Amino acid sequence: MFKRIGFKLILVVGVTAVIIIAIFSFYNVRSHSNALLAEVERHANQLGETVKHSTRYDMLLNQRDRVHTIINTIGEQPGIQNVRVLNKVGEIIYSSHEKDIGKMVDKKAESCYACHTANEPLERLQIKERTRIFKPYSDSARVLGIITPIYNEPSCWEADCHAHEQSQTVLGVLDVTISLSDVDEQIRQGEIDTVIFAFSAVAVFSLLLWFVVKKWVDRPVKDLLNATHEVGTGNLNYSIKEKSDDEFGLLAKSFNNMTQKLSEARIQLFQSDKMASLGRLAAGVAHEINNPLTGVLTYSSFLLKKTQDNPDVNEDLKVIVRETKRSREIVKSLLDFARQSIPKKNQVNINEVIEKAITVVENQLTINHVQLKKNFGVDLPQVTLDSNQMQQVFINLLVNASDAIEKKEGLINISTSLIKLSPYGITHIKKATCPKRHDLMDNEIKIDGMPSIKLKVSSNPADVPGGKAGGTAEYTGFINLDPVYGRNHHVIPSSLEKLDINSKDLKVVCPVCEISLIDSAKKCPDCSAPVYSLEVPSQGNIEGCLSKNCDWQKWDAIDAGGQKDYLEIKISDTGCGIPRENLSKIFEPFYSTKGQKGTGLGLSVIWGIIDNHNGTIKVDSELNKGTTFTIHLPAG
């Protein structure tokens, strides 16, 4: 706890506050008590002068009784402890305490000390020097005494009594003592008040500081700490709520950005790692399986030669040899898949390839009581493809269909036809630029292996009423568009998911020159969202909808090229179907629903093969109704 930054901050600021307040309070109390004492002093002095002047006349007339009466009356006033008059030799001649009269006061006593410090009576003294504060007894309250010298005047030595001679300067001293108990009480009260104020100020200050530190420092730091811990333990999907727009807010933002990048990089790394381990696996499998296959192929081909006069055995052996040879090609294409090698293409009729695939799986279909309905198009053109790989595709799809039906009686429908397709969803956008001819292709983020199109997107709340003026944009980031015309596999970072594409301040710009790419004159005909427009060098402009849920795109130059011939192969089953959430995953390597039975390689290999043939494969599925795979292959 003592190591926490909040605690340290509070400690430093708190100690500073305590010191400042303590010094302030000390001086405050001191000046307060000084002012009070000065006031009492002034008051006592005035009293002394009053007594002196009011007894003067009676003194001149030497009417001692009257002087006594005045002094007694004044001495009875509350707060006034004693009023006495001392003569030159220190004898008390008047006193409000009668029993003191006639007593001698030592020259070193409190009342005399000021004048007689040097054993010489001083004639003129400042008020400060005439004042003294003392305690008569150790346990009594403080007392302030002030002496007022009574100077010799002509009227004194000319008076009838002739008590004083002209040579004398000071005739005696009037000594007034005032109890300071009230003042001391006031000072003490003031001290207490100040201390209470000081403590409560420090307490309130610390509390406020604690709260502020907690809210603006402690909590964001704790959030960040939690987040780094989460990320450290591998949860890269963790993001911090970006609550404030101070440095911690920026830190959180950049932290989220970092984890997102990290997570993307990890996915890519994971993907390439998968492919690499698949390659190693394939190579290992190839070596291990080729030796036993050598045994099968050599013996069977040897037997085939030796049994040419036995047609029954010979026919069966032919199947063994043929299928072993196919296994050899499969293993080879596994290696090829790992090495992404080019297919061995030749001109074939797709129907024949499918027929060959059917003969391989026919037996399994019969066992599973699956009916197979063929609906082959006639007069289909010959297409250039690797018949071995393609046969593998159909075998895989048929086996999958049969597995989906399980042992309930079901139907597999397989059809081929020649169709015309618009280039929509097929054409690969290889280059796109902004109107200033800056290249928008991004080789770092690839979509299905092809460089994507990178656009900068921002939504600036500075333009929104109520938004912060001159504040940083709330949403700024890059989106990567799918480079396949008409297909929507765009990569949109999660920080931009909440972006309101219909807001007026939305900006979609070239990452290089920031020129706007939005065609403000147009709206998406499907969802009326804003439309971007990119240039494709020498192939006109391509327009598309900015909404991530819409895949409207328009590319006049390509659309004008007209429709092209494609072979469409549909394989549909009446099986269990694929849940919607799994549809996007089924072409990924090692995705399998067959558990121990499957390797999860089938559909990813199929995807690779179809892709190598410049074709496309898509899947439609309805749970418990069935699944349809549609393959499009370019014809001619």
Place this chain on the structure above:
Amino acid sequence: MLSETKSRLSADKAGSAGKKDWDILVVDDEQVVIDAVVKICSSENFTVDSAIDAKEALQKFAKNNYKLIVCDIMMPGIDGFGFLDELHKRKISSQVIMTTGYSTVENAVKSLYAGAIDFIPKPFTSDELINSVVRGMKYLEIQNLLRTYNREGSEIIYVPCPSKYFRLGYSSWVAEENSGSVLIGATDLFIKTIESISDLELFKVDDETIQGNSCAFIKDKDERMHPLLSPVSGRIIEVNEELKKNKSLIEKDPYFEGWFYRLIPSDSEYELKNLINCSSDRL
């Protein structure tokens, strides 16, 4: 390579007294492959011996002579390439046919570059094996003829590959053209190991060839199919139509009129490094 073979043969002759002569030695770490090769080759009346690894095979040379060795590349201990080196060091003249389950292009090309006369990817059929062995035997025959060859009078045994050509093992050649395309064909020695061509199976225009993989099949009078391994990878832009009409062109002029394909190589610079420069053959 020819001069090298000559020296091997002479060394062999000198030390061959009292040794048993075999046709073939199979070296493979898989017993089933050994059994299959022994069975198939025996049925064609070849004498076959076997060894389970390269070490045992090398020991066998103390007591025996072998014409051909059918050797696996991937073996525990000394592998196929190490075995080739060992043979070369010990001046053993037997010719080697490489096989491997890990049949990558690199392995095929590397073994041919290292001095093997042929490469059969596993799994192979009995025919593929026999055809390779028959060609190997014929190859040895031709090498023996070379030893007794006297420059006067005798008819030419085979025409070596022209200079500036490159060859893959002894089977196919490639010649660069000015336009960036290359011509590929079969060497005379390879044709001579196939007796009387009866048929030819060629690829089509736009087909891809891969270095070390077969790019054509030549059928001999015994209906044996002999694959021609492509010396480079690339896309075929022209097939020699004359060759289809007149198959004897391969035999008459294998290096010029008897070319097979004109193709655009995909990475000739890299692949040429794996080929033998024919200019060195004439030394």
